[in-house]
Amino acid sequence: MLPPRVPWLVALVAGWRLVSPAPIAAQVPDSTPPAWTAPPQRPWVAVAEVAAVNVLVNRIDAWALQADWAIGAGTNSWKTNLRLGWEWDEDQFATNMFSHPYHGGLYFNTGRSNGLDYWESAPLAFLGSWTWEYFGESYRPSLNDFFMTSFGGIALGEMFHRVAASIRDNQARGGARNWREIAAVPLDPVGAFNRLIRGEWSERGPNPPEHDPGAFVLRVHAGAQLLADSSTADTVRSAPSVLVDLRYGDALIQPHRSPFDVFAVRLQTSAGTINQLRASGRLFGKDLNGPTARHRHQFGVNQRYDFVKNPAYQFGGQSVEAGLHSRWHLRGSFSLRTQVFVDAILLAALDAPSSGVGERIYDFGPGAGSRLEFALERRGITYVTLYGRNEFVHTVSGASADHIVNISGLEITVPIAWGLGVALHTEYYTRTSRYSDKPDEMREFPEARIYLTWTSASRPEAR
Amino acid sequence: MSRVARTTAAVALAVVALAGRAAAQRPHRSGLWFELGGGPAAVRVACAGCADVSFEAGSGGYLRLGGVLSDRVLLGVETFGFDDETFGFSAGDTAFVAETGTVAAVVLWFPWRSGAFLKGGVGIAEGSFTTTPTPGSPVIAEGVGVGLTFGLGYDVAISRKFAITVNAAAFITAIGDLVLPTSTVDDVIATMYVVSIGFTVR
Numbered sequence: 001m002l003p004p005r006v007p008w009l010v011a012l013v014a015g016w017r018l019v020s021p022a023p024i025a026a027q028v029p030d031s032t033p034p035a036w037t038a039p040p041q042r043p044w045v046a047v048a049e050v051a052a053v054n055v056l057v058n059r060i061d062a063w064a065l066q067a068d069w070a071i072g073a074g075t076n077s078w079k080t081n082l083r084l085g086w087e088w089d090e091d092q093f094a095t096n097m098f099s100h101p102y103h104g105g106l107y108f109n110t111g112r113s114n115g116l117d118y119w120e121s122a123p124l125a126f127l128g129s130w131t132w133e134y135f136g137e138s139y140r141p142s143l144n145d146f147f148m149t150s151f152g153g154i155a156l157g158e159m160f161h162r163v164a165a166s167i168r169d170n171q172a173r174g175g176a177r178n179w180r181e182i183a184a185v186p187l188d189p190v191g192a193f194n195r196l197i198r199g200e201w202s203e204r205g206p207n208p209p210e211h212d213p214g215a216f217v218l219r220v221h222a223g224a225q226l227l228a229d230s231s232t233a234d235t236v237r238s239a240p241s242v243l244v245d246l247r248y249g250d251a252l253i254q255p256h257r258s259p260f261d262v263f264a265v266r267l268q269t270s271a272g273t274i275n276q277l278r279a280s281g282r283l284f285g286k287d288l289n290g291p292t293a294r295h296r297h298q299f300g301v302n303q304r305y306d307f308v309k310n311p312a313y314q315f316g317g318q319s320v321e322a323g324l325h326s327r328w329h330l331r332g333s334f335s336l337r338t339q340v341f342v343d344a345i346l347l348a349a350l351d352a353p354s355s356g357v358g359e360r361i362y363d364f365g366p367g368a369g370s371r372l373e374f375a376l377e378r379r380g381i382t383y384v385t386l387y388g389r390n391e392f393v394h395t396v397s398g399a400s401a402d403h404i405v406n407i408s409g410l411e412i413t414v415p416i417a418w419g420l421g422v423a424l425h426t427e428y429y430t431r432t433s434r435y436s437d438k439p440d441e442m443r444e445f446p447e448a449r450i451y452l453t454w455t456s457a458s459r460p461e462a463r
Numbered sequence: 464m465s466r467v468a469r470t471t472a473a474v475a476l477a478v479v480a481l482a483g484r485a486a487a488q489r490p491h492r493s494g495l496w497f498e499l500g501g502g503p504a505a506v507r508v509a510c511a512g513c514a515d516v517s518f519e520a521g522s523g524g525y526l527r528l529g530g531v532l533s534d535r536v537l538l539g540v541e542t543f544g545f546d547d548e549t550f551g552f553s554a555g556d557t558a559f560v561a562e563t564g565t566v567a568a569v570v571l572w573f574p575w576r577s578g579a580f581l582k583g584g585v586g587i588a589e590g591s592f593t594t595t596p597t598p599g600s601p602v603i604a605e606g607v608g609v610g611l612t613f614g615l616g617y618d619v620a621i622s623r624k625f626a627i628t629v630n631a632a633a634f635i636t637a638i639g640d641l642v643l644p645t646s647t648v649d650d651v652i653a654t655m656y657v658v659s660i661g662f663t664v665r
Contacts, residue, residue: 084516085507086635086652119536123572126583126613143637143652147611346585347609357511357650365639366587366609396608396639397511397650 036206041115049110049190050128054136057103072138081134081141088397089142090360097152097307097316097349098274100145104129104153105160106190112161113191118154118259125153144364144397147347151318155305158260159279162248164188165210168195170203177202213261215250215459217381219413221423223451225270229312229443237311241275241449243268243425249282250380252296252327252337253460256285259303270310277307280321288324296327304343312445313429314362315405317348317393321371337382339373348393352433353441355399363398367391369405380459385411400436405429413453425449491573492537492618492665497528498628500661504545506561508552510641511650521547521561523657525630527569537571541584541612543634545655550592552648563590563653565610565634578618578626586610588636590653596644606638606651618663628661 061070089096107128111121129149133141164184172180181201185192195201225241249262256262263281267274280302288297300323307316323341330336345367355363369391376384388408395401409427416422429445501524508517522545529539543565550561567586573579588610595601614632621627634655641648 085509085654086637087509088511088650088652119570119572123581123583143635394607394639396606396637400640 034206036208039115041120043111043114043116043120046110046114046116046121046124047127049114049194050107050124051131053106053110053128053190054132057132058136069137069139073136074138077138078135084140086143086146087140088144088357088360088364089139090356090358091142091145093309093314093316093349093351093362094274096144096148097309097314098277100149101152101156101305101307103132104149104151105157105188106153107149108153108157109161109188109190112157113188113194118158121157122154125157126150129153144347144349147318151303151346152305155279155281155303155318159248159263159265159281160187161191162210162213162260162263163246164191165208166213166248168207169211170200170205170207173204209257213248214254215247215380215457217245217247217455217457219245219453219455221245221449221451221453223423223449225268225275225310226448227310227312228446239270239311241268241270241451243276243449243451250459251282251285251298251300251325253291253380255287255291256282259283273309275308275310277305279305283320285325294329298325299323300325300341302341306348310447312447313431313443314349314351315429316350317345317367319343319345319348323371327377333379335377337373337375337377339371341371343369343371343391345369345391345393348391350393350403350405350431352399352401352403352431352443354435354438355395355401355433357398360398363393363395363401363403365393365395365397365403367393379457381455381457383413383415385409387411399433402434404432404434406431413455415455419455421453421455423449423451423453425451491534491578492626492663493531494665495528495530496537496539496663496665497526498661498663499524499526500628500630500659501525502630502657502659504655504657506545506547506550506563507654507656508550508561509652509654510648513648517550517552519547519550519561521545521550521655523634523655523659525657525659525661527661529569529571532570535573537573537580539569539571540566541569541586542566543612543632543655543657545634545657552592552643558594560593561590561653562593563588563634563636563638563655565589565612565636567610567612569612571616578620580616580618582612582614582616582630582632584612586612588634588638590636590638590641590651592641592643594644602644604641604643604648606641608636608638610637611635616661618665624664626663626665628663630657630659630661632657632659 058070061067104125108121108125111124129146164187167184168180221243225239227237244267247264251262260281265279268276282300283303284301286299302321304319321341321343326338328336349362349364351362371389373387375382391405393403407429411425413421413423427447432442434440504523505520525543527539527541532538545563547561549557550559551557565588567584569584571580571582589607591603591605593601593603612634616628616630618626618628636653638651641651
C-alpha cells in the first residue's frame with residue numbers, strides 16, 4: 001500500500017536532533033511550566049479512529065487509486081471472508097514487511113494519542129488489522145498481514161510515537177513549533193490529527209515523558225555500500241547509502257519504567273528505497289546489580305522488528321528476545337557493552353531459491369535464534385561493534401524447507417572532530433536452506449560499507 | 464446437538480445464573496492461578512490452492528496457568544488441544560482423525576471491575592491428521608508451526624479462591640505442508656473455535 005521509497009523518513013529521523021529538543025540547559029522557559037499530567041483516556045475514541053483509518057484507507061484506494069480490492073469490498077466479500085477465513089497472500093516483500101507494519105502503527109497510535117499506554121494500545125493494532133483483513137479488502141484475509149500489521153504495528157507505532165514526541169516541543173512557539181509539528185506527521189499521523197483537532201498543535205504546556213529520552217545517541221552515516229552474492233560470480237553491486245542509528249535511552253542508565261522506554265533503531269537507505277529498518281525496544285528490564293556498580297548487568301526482554309531488503313537478499317520478521325545486557329567498565333572512560341540474547345521469531349519472511357508460492361518469492365515461518373554483540377564505547381558512544389546473530393526459520397508457507405540464517409559483522413568508527421568521523425562496516429549474511437524434496441542450498445552475501453559519520457549524543461550524567 | 468455441546472450449554476446457563484450473585488465478590492485473580500476446562504469446538508482447515516475449506520465439529524480442552532502483571536493484566540501459558548474423530552479434507556470424507564495442539568504465552572486483560580476479560584496469545588502449534596487405510600496401518604500427516612489465540616471470557620466467582628470461567632476463543636494454527644497418502648496439502652491453516660467452561664483456582 002505504501003511505497004518503500006520514503007526518503008522523508010531518513011530526513012526525519014536524521015533530523016530528529018536538528019529540529020528537536022535543544023539541550024535542557026538551553027531551554028529557558030518564560031516561567032516554570034506546570035508539571036506534566038497524564039491525558040484523559042479515551043478508549044472509545046481510539047476504537048472509532050481505528051474504524052475511521054480503515055474507512056479512509058479503503059476509500060482512498062477505491063476512489064483515488066481505483067484498486068479493485070478496495071472497490072470490491074462489501075457485504076458479499078465480508079460474507080465470503082468470514083466463511084473461508086485465513087490464507088497466505090502473495091504480495092511483495094516491502095508491502096508485507098514494511099507497509100503493513102506502518103499501517104499497524106496507525107492503529108496502535110490511535111490508542112497512544114488517546115491516553116492509552118503501550119499494553120492498552122496493543123489490542124487496537126490487532127482489532128484494526130483483523131477488521132481490515134476481513135472487511136477492508138475484497139481479498140481473503142491474509143494471516144501474514146495480520147501478524148505483520150499487528151506485531152510490527154506495535155513495534156513501529158510505539159517507536160514512532162516516542163520519536164514524534166521528541167520532535168514535538170510543547171514549550172516552543174511560532175514557526176519553529178509548526179515545523180516540529182509538521183516534521184512529526186509522517187511518523188505519527190494519527191497523533192498529529194488528534195493534536196490538531198484538540199488545539200494541542202499550538203497550545204503551550206509541559207512535555208510528556210517520552211519527549212526527553214534521558215540518554216540518546218544519534219549517528220548519521222553517508223557513503224557507499226558494496227554488496228556481493230556468492231551465487232553470481234564476480235558480481236559486486238555498489239550504491240550510495242545513508243544509514244541512521246538512533247539509540248533512545250540507555251538500558252544500563254535508566255531503570256525500566258515502561259515498554260520501549262529504551263530502544264535502538266537502524267535505518268539504511270540506498271537509491272531512495274529503504275534497505276534496512278531494524279528496531280529493538282525494551283519491554284521489560286530487571287537490574288541485576290546496583291546503578292553504582294563498576295560493571296552493570298540487566299536482564300531484559302525486547303520486542304524486535306526486522307526489515308532487510310537489498311539487491312542481494314530479503315529478510316524480515318517480528319520477534320521477542322530475552323537475555324543479558326551488560327556494561328563492563330574498562331580503563332578511563334572506556335567500557336565494553338555486551339548483549340547475549342535468545343529469541344523466538346513469531347513470523348519471519350526470507351527469500352531463497354524455490355521459495356514462496358504463486359507470485360511471492362519468499363517464505364513465511366516461525367523460528368528461534370540467538371544474538372551476541374560486543375561494543376567498545378567511550379562515554380556511551382560506540383566506536384567498535386562486533387556482532388553475530390543466527391536464526392532458524394521453519395517454513396509454514398512457501399517451500400517445504402527449514403532455513404538457517406547467520407548475520408555477523410564488524411563496525412568501526414574513527415572520530416575526527418566536531419562529532420564527525422569515518423566508519424567502515426562489514427557484514428556477512430549466510431543462508432542455508434534444507435528442503436524436504438531438494439538438495440540443501442547455501443548462499444553467502446558479503447557486504448562492506450564506508451561512510452562519513454556525524455554523531456550527536458547526550459547522557460544524563462553529562463548534564 | 465452433541466452431548467458435549469448440551470452439557471456445556473447447561474453449565475453455561477448455570478454460570479450465567481450465578482453471575483449476578485458473584486458480581487459483588489472479588490472477581491480478579493492474584494498470585495499463581497490455574498484454569499482447566501473444555502467444551503465443544505469446530506475446526507476450519509484452509510490450504511493454498513484449495514477450492515474450498517473444510518469445516519467440521521469436534522471438541523477442545525485447555526490448561527492455563529500464570530501470574531499477575533498488574534491488577535488488570537495477567538500473564539500465563541496456555542495449552543489447548545482439539546480433536547475430531549471424523550474429519551475430512553473434502554465433502555463426505557470422514558477418513559481422518561484431526562488433532563491440533565497449541566502452547567502459547569497468553570495475556571488476559573480485565574478492562575473493567577467485573578470478571579470479563581479479553582485474551583490474546585502467540586506460541587507454537589502442531590497439527591496431525593491420521594487415517595487408517597484398509598488394509599494397512601495408520602498413516603499420520605503432521606506439521607508444526609505458529610499459533611495465535613484470541614478470546615474473551617468471564618470469571619464467575621464461587622469463592623475467594625475458586626471461580627468458574629466461561630470462555631469463547633479462536634485458535635489459529637499455521638502448520639505448513641501436510642503429506643497425505645494420496646496428495647500433499649500446502650500451507651495449511653487450521654482455525655479452531657471453542658466455547659468452554661473452565662474451573663479456575665486463583
